[in-house]
Amino acid sequence: MxxxxxxxxRIVLLQERLKTGGIDxxxxxxxxxxYYYAATRQNSALWIPADGxxxxxxxxxxxxxxxxxxxxxxxxxxxxxNWPEIIGSEFRRIGLTYDVLPLQQFNFYGxxxxxxxxxxxxxxxxxxxxxxxxxxxxxMRHSGRELSSVFAEIPEFLRPGMREIDLSAExxxxxxxxxxxxxxxxxxxxxxxxQGLAVAGQSAASPGFFDGAVTGRGLSAAAPHGAxxxxxxxxxxxxxxxxxxxxxxxVDMTRLFVFGALPPRVxxxxxxxxxxxxxxxxALVPGAICSDLFTRAxxxxxxxxxxxxxxxxxxxxxxxxxxxxxxxxxxMPVLAxxxxxxxxxxxxxxxxxxxxxxxxxxxxxxxxxxxxxxGGEKLTPLPDSLVRL
Amino acid sequence: MxxxxxxxxRIVLLQERLKTGGIDxxxxxxxxxxYYYAATRQNSALWIPADGxxxxxxxxxxxxxxxxxxxxxxxxxxxxxNWPEIIGSEFRRIGLTYDVLPLQQFNFYGxxxxxxxxxxxxxxxxxxxxxxxxxxxxxMRHSGRELSSVFAEIPEFLRPGMREIDLSAExxxxxxxxxxxxxxxxxxxxxxxxQGLAVAGQSAASPGFFDGAVTGRGLSAAAPHGAxxxxxxxxxxxxxxxxxxxxxxxVDMTRLFVFGALPPRVxxxxxxxxxxxxxxxxALVPGAICSDLFTRAxxxxxxxxxxxxxxxxxxxxxxxxxxxxxxxxxxMPVLAxxxxxxxxxxxxxxxxxxxxxxxxxxxxxxxxxxxxxxGGEKLTPLPDSLVRL
Numbered sequence: 001m002x003x004x005x006x007x008x009x010r011i012v013l014l015q016e017r018l019k020t021g022g023i024d025x026x027x028x029x030x031x032x033x034x035y036y037y038a039a040t041r042q043n044s045a046l047w048i049p050a051d052g053x054x055x056x057x058x059x060x061x062x063x064x065x066x067x068x069x070x071x072x073x074x075x076x077x078x079x080x081x082n083w084p085e086i087i088g089s090e091f092r093r094i095g096l097t098y099d100v101l102p103l104q105q106f107n108f109y110g111x112x113x114x115x116x117x118x119x120x121x122x123x124x125x126x127x128x129x130x131x132x133x134x135x136x137x138x139x140m141r142h143s144g145r146e147l148s149s150v151f152a153e154i155p156e157f158l159r160p161g162m163r164e165i166d167l168s169a170e171x172x173x174x175x176x177x178x179x180x181x182x183x184x185x186x187x188x189x190x191x192x193x194x195q196g197l198a199v200a201g202q203s204a205a206s207p208g209f210f211d212g213a214v215t216g217r218g219l220s221a222a223a224p225h226g227a228x229x230x231x232x233x234x235x236x237x238x239x240x241x242x243x244x245x246x247x248x249x250x251v252d253m254t255r256l257f258v259f260g261a262l263p264p265r266v267x268x269x270x271x272x273x274x275x276x277x278x279x280x281x282x283a284l285v286p287g288a289i290c291s292d293l294f295t296r297a298x299x300x301x302x303x304x305x306x307x308x309x310x311x312x313x314x315x316x317x318x319x320x321x322x323x324x325x326x327x328x329x330x331x332m333p334v335l336a337x338x339x340x341x342x343x344x345x346x347x348x349x350x351x352x353x354x355x356x357x358x359x360x361x362x363x364x365x366x367x368x369x370x371x372x373x374x375g376g377e378k379l380t381p382l383p384d385s386l387v388r389l
Numbered sequence: 390m391x392x393x394x395x396x397x398x399r400i401v402l403l404q405e406r407l408k409t410g411g412i413d414x415x416x417x418x419x420x421x422x423x424y425y426y427a428a429t430r431q432n433s434a435l436w437i438p439a440d441g442x443x444x445x446x447x448x449x450x451x452x453x454x455x456x457x458x459x460x461x462x463x464x465x466x467x468x469x470x471n472w473p474e475i476i477g478s479e480f481r482r483i484g485l486t487y488d489v490l491p492l493q494q495f496n497f498y499g500x501x502x503x504x505x506x507x508x509x510x511x512x513x514x515x516x517x518x519x520x521x522x523x524x525x526x527x528x529m530r531h532s533g534r535e536l537s538s539v540f541a542e543i544p545e546f547l548r549p550g551m552r553e554i555d556l557s558a559e560x561x562x563x564x565x566x567x568x569x570x571x572x573x574x575x576x577x578x579x580x581x582x583x584q585g586l587a588v589a590g591q592s593a594a595s596p597g598f599f600d601g602a603v604t605g606r607g608l609s610a611a612a613p614h615g616a617x618x619x620x621x622x623x624x625x626x627x628x629x630x631x632x633x634x635x636x637x638x639x640v641d642m643t644r645l646f647v648f649g650a651l652p653p654r655v656x657x658x659x660x661x662x663x664x665x666x667x668x669x670x671x672a673l674v675p676g677a678i679c680s681d682l683f684t685r686a687x688x689x690x691x692x693x694x695x696x697x698x699x700x701x702x703x704x705x706x707x708x709x710x711x712x713x714x715x716x717x718x719x720x721m722p723v724l725a726x727x728x729x730x731x732x733x734x735x736x737x738x739x740x741x742x743x744x745x746x747x748x749x750x751x752x753x754x755x756x757x758x759x760x761x762x763x764g765g766e767k768l769t770p771l772p773d774s775l776v777r778l
Contacts, residue, residue, distance in 0.1 A: 001610045031579055031598075040610055043579050043598040061596035061604070061705050068610045096492075102578055103487040103495050104511070122493070169565035176558035181612035182583030183572070189491055190420055190432050194571030207450035209420075209432040215450070221390045221429055221457045222637025222716070223570035248611025316450050327611070 001247070002039045004070040006135050010037055010128070011048060017124055018050040024091040025049040026121055027109065030100045032185055032327050035248065036129060040068035044077065047087060055086070080112040087113060095121030100187060126187075130324050130332040132346045137370055137379075139249040140326070140348055144368060144379035147244025150174045151255055151382050155389055160234050160259045164227035165219065167198040171242060181245045185328045193329060196242030197226035204239055204362045207313040211330075213354035214239060214312075214362050235260040237270075237361040241352075243329060244380075252325050252350040253380040254366030257387045262363070269355040270363040270386055272304040276353040277365050277384070280322065280335070284349065284369050284376030290339035297321040297335070297353055309355040322351040325368055347371045348379065390636070391428045393459040395524050399426055399517070400437060406513055407439040413480040414438040415510055416498065419489045421574055421716050424637065425518060429457035434466065436476060444475065472501040484510030489576060515576075519713050519721040521735045526759055526768075528638040529715070529737055533757060533768035536633025539563045540644055540771050544778055549623050549648045553616035554608065556587040560631060570634045574717045582718060585631030585641075586615035593628055593751045596702040600719075602743035603628060603701075603751050624649040626659075626750040630741075632718060633769075641714050641739040642769040643755030646776045651752070658744040659752040659775055661693040665742035666754050666773070669711065669724070673738065673758050673765030679728035686710040686724070686742055698744040711740040714757055736760045737768065 002010075014037070018026060028034050028046040034056075035041040037048065042065040044058040056071040057078055066074050078086055087094070094113065096106065099122035110118065132140065150171060157170040172180075172195050184193045191211055199216035208215025210225050217228035232238055241254040256270055276297045283293055298321070301310035311318040324331030325348055333339055333347060349371065354364025365384050369376030391399075403426070407415060417423050417435040423445075424430040426437060431454040433447040445460040446467055455463050467475055476483070483502065485495065488511035499507065521529065539560060546559040561569075561584050573582045580600055588605035597604025599614050606617035621627055630643040645659055665686045672682060687710070690699035700707040713720030714737055722728055722736060738760065743753025754773050758765030 029579070031581070035611055041598065041613065043600075060598055060600070061702070063702070063705065064596045064598070064613065068613075098492040098496070101492050103485075103490050103492055104509070105578055106492050107487070120493070165568060166566060169562050172565060173558050173562040176561060177555060179554060179608055179618065181608045182615065183581050183612075185581075189494055190418070192420070192572050192574075207453045209430065209449055209453070211432075211449070219568055219570045220636045222424055223572075223634070224430065224453065224457075226571065229568065245612075247609045313450070313452070316452065 001068065002070065002135065006133060007037055007039055007070040009133070011054060013128055014048060015050050017128065018095065021124070022093060023050060023095045023119060023121065024093050025087065026095040028097065029105060030097055033097055033125060036327060039070045040065045042068070046071070049091060083112040089115070091116070093117045093119055095119050097122045097125060126332045129326060130347045131344050132326060132348055132370065136249065136326065137346060139247050140251055140368070140379050143244040143246045143249050144251045144381060146178050146246055147175070147242065147251055147253060148380055148382040150178065151240065151253065154240060154257065155387060158238065158257060158389060160232060162232055163229050164198055164200055164203065164232060165229055167232065168227040171198060171240065175242065175244070179246055184243050184245060184250065186330050187328050188330050191330065194226060198240045199227060199362070200232040200238040201230065201236035201361045202359050203228050203230040204237070205313065205356050205358050205360065207316050211318060213318050213352065213356060213364065214241060235263070237262055237266050237363055239362050239364065241366060248327055250325055250329060251368040251379050252329065252366060253368060254352060254364060255382070255387060256363060256365070257389060259389050262386070263360060266357060266361060266363045269306050269309065272301065272306060273353040273355065273364045274384060276300050276321070277351055277367065280351050281369055281376040281378070284343065284371050285373060286343055286345045286371060288343045290333050290335050290341055290343065291337050293335045294321050294337055306355050309357055311354060313356050313358060321353055322349045324348060325350050343371045345371055345373065390457065391459065391524065395522060396426055396428055396459040398522070400443060402517055403437060404439050406517065407484065410513070411482060412439060412484045412508060412510065413482050414476065415484040417486065418494060419486055422486055422514060425716060428459045429454045431457070435460070438480060469501040476502060478504070480505070482506045482508055484508050486511045486514060515721045518715060519736045520733050521715060521737050521759065525638065525715065526735060528636050529640055529757070529768050532633040532635045532638050532640045533770060535567050535635055536564070536631065536640055536642060537769055537771040539567065540629065540642065543629060543646065544776060547627065547646060547778060549621060551621055552618050553587055553589055553592065553621060554618055556621065557616040560587060560629065564631065564633070568635055573632050573634060573639065575719050576717050577719050580719065583615060587629045588616060588751070589621040589627040590619065590625035590750045591748050592617050592619040593626070594702065594745050594747050594749065596705050600707060602707050602741065602745060602753065603630060624652070626651055626655050626752050628751050628753065630755060637716055639714055639718060640757040640768055641718065641755060642757060643741060643753060644771070644776060645752060645754070646778060648778050651775070652749060655746060655750060655752045658695050658698065661690065661695060662742040662744065662753045663773060665689050665710070666740055666756065669740050670758055670765040670767070673732065673760050674762060675734045675760060676731045679722045679724050679730055679732065680726050682724045683710050683726055690742070695744050698746055700743060702745050702747060710742055711738045713737060714739050732760045734760055734762065
């Protein structure tokens with residue numbers, strides 16, 4: 001749990017940006033936004049004026065919020081008529097996170113705080129949170145070590161003839177025993193993920209809604225992502241891609257396994273994935289432009305003859321090769337076209353060059369890195385090589 | 390997966406209500422709303438005019454949506470400028486689900502469909518979905534049998550001295566091997582749940598954000614719900630409360646275990662919980678008023694001397710005793726004050742009278758029932774009694 005100094009540093013940075021933007025305060029309602037600034041995710045609203053101390057107003061549980069939070073002023077959630085006193089009329093422009101705030105909530109706050117101008121501060125909050133503190137990097141290194149330890153055990157329980165869902169169950173069991181926390185938070189609308197995926201052969205190459213390279217077949221049309229009941233055969237690529245969530249902070253990693261040998265084109269694609277990852281990890285320095293890194297990766301894939309297979313099912317390919325991680329799986333920045341922004345030191349990014357071969361399977365690698373002046377620091381310490389069993 | 394006849398029946402019911410309400414069509418964007426009417430949750434938008442055939446517009450994956458969906462007209466997601474042709478100006482009043490639609494999404498659709506009036510159809514959709522078809526009831530009976538089978542195995546792996554998280558890991562492992570699907574969908578803003586919870590003794594009685602009676606301590610302030618690393622002792626109540634999600638449909642159930650004997654007051658409260666459940670299950674008939682059922686439960690708790698412990702930590706008590714379940718954990722109806730609406734045959738409701746004793750532990754029971762003319766049909770077939778080990 002972040003201490004008071006940690007949270008206060010974050011609040012000061014936000015307040016500076018609010019002032020620069022002519023915004024009089026931020027009203028945070030979404031749990032993980034509150035957690036970042038107040039060290040609690042109890043059901044509440046956090047008011048951070050551009051100037052002055054924050055105020056946490058708690059629906060449930062007040063006693064737990066008081067025990068956890070670093071904020072000094074903690075009160076029960078006010079009734080509607082008291083809000084205009086608490087957030088006085090001098091606060092005219094108020095920031096909200098439009099990317100996650102349902103319309104019903106927005107209308108509620110619009111009603112209890114009349115005659116204000118609301119503005120979207122989603123992008124600002126995501127930008128601020130993308131750069132990790134020393135304390136946060138330590139949390140993420142811890143998550144990386146824990147998750148890597150589970151990956152290291154895979155050869156002990158992966159067997160040919162088991163179902164994808166059995167492999168998932170074995171992995172998840174060991175992760176939970178280590179304290180893997182539960183839900184994987186995603187910010188993007190319409191995205192959802194359980195813990196990760198263990199998929200093999202042609203079922204791994206199924207197309208899907210998920211904004212990633214590999215979806216898997218899943219267990220039903222209601223849960224069309226991750227492991228299915230398909231049997232894991234010899235001589236097919238077995239991809240294990242899991243998140244590690246500990247103390248709120250997550251890392252993301254992928255390794256490839258095979259009983260016997262990969263089909264030659266899949267082996268070749270895996271080697272290309274390693275090269276792309278190496279290239280990008282070396283280039284993960286402050287100032288590097290996100291879209292340039294995607295272009296470089298994409299060009300390497302095309303040059304190797306795998307352009308149509310890069311980052312998804314041909315024709316439905318994802319248009320990124322890396323994504324920020326931290327408290328959420330889909331943080332900033334994204335290594336993708338359109339993201340013409342420079343990397344900042346201590347941003348944390350999962351790099352995941354992957355290839356999909358319909359009817360055959362998938363190949364790829366993923367590690368989480370911190371942006372550093374000497375290139376990316378790998379936070380998921382485990383060899384990248386194909387594990388032949 | 391729902392077949393065409395099943396989905397078409399649902400669409401016809403919605404269209405009737407849209408016409409009655411003077412709404413020209415429903416534009417569904419939220420995955421589970423789309424799944425209910427189109428049998429796919431691929432990333433898409435589903436347009437259901439009050440009159441005429443629906444149209445599914447898919448962002449990702451088009452091929453998978455085509456393979457899964459019962460809708461006849463399936464197209465790629467249109468560019469913004471084509472929307473006014475697809476949803477012509479004769480469709481003036483358009484329904485959206487304001488309870489889950491983020492403001493950014495609302496603004497997007499407001500921009501590409503100018504000069505329309507948008508109205509909130511969240512409550513309408515939730516009401517329609519609360520009544521299950523024969524096919525849906527069969528799915529939920531299946532989920533109930535699968536989940537009950539895992540509960541029946543608990544005596545094989547529950548041991549004194551294990552940690553709450555170990556018990557969770559063992560339970561979840563077996564559920565996954567049976568095909569438990571992954572995420573538990575919740576509609577309410579700010580709520581989140583992993584699979585369920587296994588909690589014991591005083592850590593079970595921790596207060597928390599979750600809109601339920603029992604929260605548990607969890608693993609950190611970032612994941613303050615469910616199992617913690619606390620050791621499970623002798624002579625304390627051990628509560629196992631899990632969802633069963635199969636083919637999209639979920640049930641919810643709770644059982645109580647103990648090594649040795651419960652503290653007398655906790656044992657007494659458990660017996661009261663059974664009586665309340667019995668009373669409510671018998672009264673789960675069409676026409677019964679939801680708020681009356683809560684009042685009856687609450688009065689029984691007070692009469693037994695447990696009013697302060699009913700449904701939560703004293704002072705932070707949840708104000709319901711049952712909740713609809715189906716594709717989401719928090720469906721309609723809710724057995725709570727304010728819900729002055731009659732039950733309808735084939736609604737499915739988890740009834741969960743529970744008691745919290747700070748510093749001691751929790752007691753209670755939970756089963757999922759279908760509303761029937763002879764009272765509730767129990768969908769989670771396992772004895773309710775305290776399991777003494």
